[in-house]
Amino acid sequence: xxxxxxxxxxxxxxxxxxxxxxxxxxPGSIHPRCPRCGAVLHRRKPDSLARTWALTLTAYILYxxxxxxxxxxxxxxxxxxxxxxISGVKELIVGGMWPLALLVFxxxxxxxxxxxxxxxxxxxxxQFGSHWRPWERxxxxxxxxxxxRWSMIDVxxxxxxxxxVELGALATIEAGPGAVAFGGVVVVTMxxxxxxxxxxxxxxxxxxxxxxxxxxSPEGAYRMQR
Amino acid sequence: MAVRSIENEYAVAEHERVACHxxxxxxxxxxxQPGQKARCPRCGAVLFQRKGGGLDQSLALAFTSLILFMLANAYPLLRxxxxxxxxxxxxxxxxxxxxxxxxxxxxxxxFVVTFLAPLAKLLCLFYVxxxxxxxxxxxxxxxxxxxxxxxxxxxxxxEVxxxxxxxxxVKLADLAALAPGIALYxxxxxxxxxxxxDAVLDDHEVWERLEAAGD
Ligand SMILES: [Zn+2]
Numbered sequence: 001x002x003x004x005x006x007x008x009x010x011x012x013x014x015x016x017x018x019x020x021x022x023x024x025x026x027p028g029s030i031h032p033r034c035p036r037c038g039a040v041l042h043r044r045k046p047d048s049l050a051r052t053w054a055l056t057l058t059a060y061i062l063y064x065x066x067x068x069x070x071x072x073x074x075x076x077x078x079x080x081x082x083x084x085x086i087s088g089v090k091e092l093i094v095g096g097m098w099p100l101a102l103l104v105f106x107x108x109x110x111x112x113x114x115x116x117x118x119x120x121x122x123x124x125x126x127q128f129g130s131h132w133r134p135w136e137r138x139x140x141x142x143x144x145x146x147x148x149r150w151s152m153i154d155v156x157x158x159x160x161x162x163x164x165v166e167l168g169a170l171a172t173i174e175a176g177p178g179a180v181a182f183g184g185v186v187v188v189t190m191x192x193x194x195x196x197x198x199x200x201x202x203x204x205x206x207x208x209x210x211x212x213x214x215x216x217s218p219e220g221a222y223r224m225q226r
Numbered sequence: 227m228a229v230r231s232i233e234n235e236y237a238v239a240e241h242e243r244v245a246c247h248x249x250x251x252x253x254x255x256x257x258x259q260p261g262q263k264a265r266c267p268r269c270g271a272v273l274f275q276r277k278g279g280g281l282d283q284s285l286a287l288a289f290t291s292l293i294l295f296m297l298a299n300a301y302p303l304l305r306x307x308x309x310x311x312x313x314x315x316x317x318x319x320x321x322x323x324x325x326x327x328x329x330x331x332x333x334x335x336x337f338v339v340t341f342l343a344p345l346a347k348l349l350c351l352f353y354v355x356x357x358x359x360x361x362x363x364x365x366x367x368x369x370x371x372x373x374x375x376x377x378x379x380x381x382x383x384x385e386v387x388x389x390x391x392x393x394x395x396v397k398l399a400d401l402a403a404l405a406p407g408i409a410l411y412x413x414x415x416x417x418x419x420x421x422x423x424d425a426v427l428d429d430h431e432v433w434e435r436l437e438a439a440g441d
Pocket of ligand 1: 246247248249250251266267268269270271
């Protein structure tokens with residue numbers, strides 16, 4: 001290892017994305033695998049930008065039917081109206097259930113929209129080699145990755161309602177095509193977050209400032225926490 | 227530096243160093259006391275964490291979760307009463323009903339994230355941890371199975387499902403008289419025991435033990 005090499009990639013190492021073992025591939029190996037867990041090693045996630053773009057754009061397209069089409073139809077005594085995601089939230093507000101309305105609003109509307117915007121922002125910033133606040137962008141990425149699954153709440157609500165309410169003429173609940181599109185948005189954005197490689201943010205930093213000298217090398221200087 | 231060429235001839239492992247998975251910064255591997263965390267000074271990612279639970283706690287929680295999982299799926303979630311007619315429903319009847327309404331896509335999605343993924347995760351954990359704890363042995367293909375376990379984790383959504391139940395209960399409370407079923411309490415317990423299992427399981431430790439163990 002040279003004195004100036006500070007990232008694993010610079011030092012000729014590949015970090016196993018699965019078991020986090022640091023590996024050094026033999027020269028000339030084409031598809032090196034992690035000697036501990038057997039996962040294929042990559043310097044960076046393969047085609048990270050292209051894949052993440054494709055998945056993010058797919059999610060944008062799915063997002064339109066997810067919000068316009070009904071996610072379910074509740075029929076009580078012969079009368080029924082289709083519910084979209086937004087009308088479901090409105091119904092909770094009308095019923096005076098503010099905390100739940102807020103929860104559903106946040107999980108079904110705020111989180112997917114924010115996630116799409118954040119992914120787009122991260123992609124553009126990496127694409128244009130931005131040096132703006134890499135630390136904040138990495139934190140933003142970690143947040144986006146961990147919060148996405150909570151959008152699934154509405155899909156689960158539909159499943160439970162459909163399971164319990166099946167009373168023939170009295171009341172029925174039917175799922176709607178919007179639910180399929182919405183489930184698609186959640187899954188596709190989860191895949192998008194997984195395929196994005198936050199190390200690309202830092203690779204772009206290194207291009208501008210060069211390698212950090214060994215003088216300021218933080219090797220061994222972790223922040224310990226209890 | 228250990229060289230293990232049995233499994234493949236391409237890579238050698240470096241056990242003294244570690245790199246940040248979020249920004250690729252290279253470090254000397256920290257020596258941590260149980261309960262300590264090491265964070266990357268450049269991007270703030272958690273590099274290493276000694277959870278200090280040991281395999282016993284992980285196994286006990288996985289066993290608890292498995293029992294609660296069976297209860298949660300064998301019994302009805304809610305019992306509903308509209309004008310004298312009683313209706314019960316469980317998670318699996320919901321999945322079936324979605325399918326029979328023609329929405330097999332959501333039906334399959336819900337089946338995977340609330341049933342298949344949590345169950346597979348628990349069974350995989352047992353398969354890997356039990357022989358390791360009892361005999362210090364690596365079960366056949368244990369390395370591959372533990373890799374799946376790690377990759378399954380984001381798709382097991384028990385805790386999100388629990389919130390879904392909460393919202394559904396409130397929505398239904400308007401329509402009819404509701405009584406919670408055994409499965410509802412089991413799901414609540416399952417959410418807690420699976421979260422505790424995640425908090426206790428030290429995957430770095432498991433990988434190191436798997437590497438040290440014989441077949
Ligand atoms: Zn870092």
